[in-house]
Amino acid sequence: MGVLDGKVAIVTGAGTGLGRGIAQELANAGASIAVLEINGDAAAVAADEISQAGVKTRAYPTDVSVSKQVDDAFAAAARDFGRLDIVVNNAGISRVGPHTQDVTDEDWLESIAVMQTGVFYCMRAAGRIMLPQKSGSIVNISSIRGFSPNPGRMTYCAPKAAVIMMTSVAAGEWAPHGIRVNAIAPGVLRTPMWDADVARGAIDEQYYIDTVPAHRLGLPTEVGKLVVFLSSDDASYITGGVHTIDGALTSIPAG
Structure with a gap:
């Protein structure tokens, strides 16, 4: 039996990459999965593949930056599955390269919309x-x-910092009501988003492999296993924390 048998989880951005790995680990632990993903085709494929773990899955094409789409998807998932126990706010985009003076309005607004406002919309709907x-x-x-x-x-650091504070605020508000809120801070992971940045020359991958004390990149499944633990009864007294998983990158000055 899995530690999450009978639970229902929403994972945003679960069509590919980190979200896909997280959703798979939750499914392996027994949770049914609602795949929220802006790309409807990717959502459908992910839901089908995840269902092979023997759990119920369903795809909900959703743009997390649009509040009505979020509210509708959460309501539909709770109705379709009959309950909602776990929400993983993972959807994100990557903007690497321009220094502050060269950041465009469009890049700033899109990053904030997805990675800060989108997380807020999903937290509000979950609550x-x-x-x-x-x-x-x-x-x-x-x-x-x-x-x-x-x-x-x-455009990446700012919303990710906001997520940590939103986690802390909600954890304090909701702990008396039996709801736990945690943040995970991954380091360098091998995902399609990372590979794309490397391919276009925005990131020197070998530099990071040499710099990370563990001398490798992390894997989405490793983050997924941490999500499973934080979502399980074994973590019943853990809330409001930021849990770093980075191969010790931030433990050294160059991190």
Whole structure:
């Protein structure tokens, strides 16, 4: 039996990459999965593949930056699955390269819309469902860049820092109601988003492999296993924390 048998999880951005890995690990632990993903085709494929773990899955094409789409998707998932126990706010985009003076309005607004406002919309929707039932676990995917700055990443670091504060605020508000809220701060992970940045020359991958004390990149499944733990009863007294998973990158001055 899995530690999450009978639970229902929403994972945003679960069509590919980190979200896909997280959703798979939750499914492997027994949770049914609602795949929220802006790309409808990717959502459908992910839901079909995840269902092979023997759990119920369903795809909900959703743009997390649009409040009505979020509210509708959460309501539909709670109705279709009959409950909602876990929400993982993972959807994100990557903007690497321009220094602050060269950041465009469009890049700034899109990054904030997806990675800050989108997380807020999903937390709000989750809270409205979980508060009446007096239970639930919310895991927000932040980043080490939420507290460890990096040149050329203004539009990424800022919303990831906001996610950490939103996690803390909600954890204090909702702990008396049986709802736990945690953040995870991954370091350098091998994802399609990372590979795309490397391919276009925005990131020197070998530099990071040499710099990370573990001398490798992390894997989405490793973050997924941490999500499973934080969503399980084994973590029943853990809330309001930021849990770093970065191969010790931020433990050294160059991190």
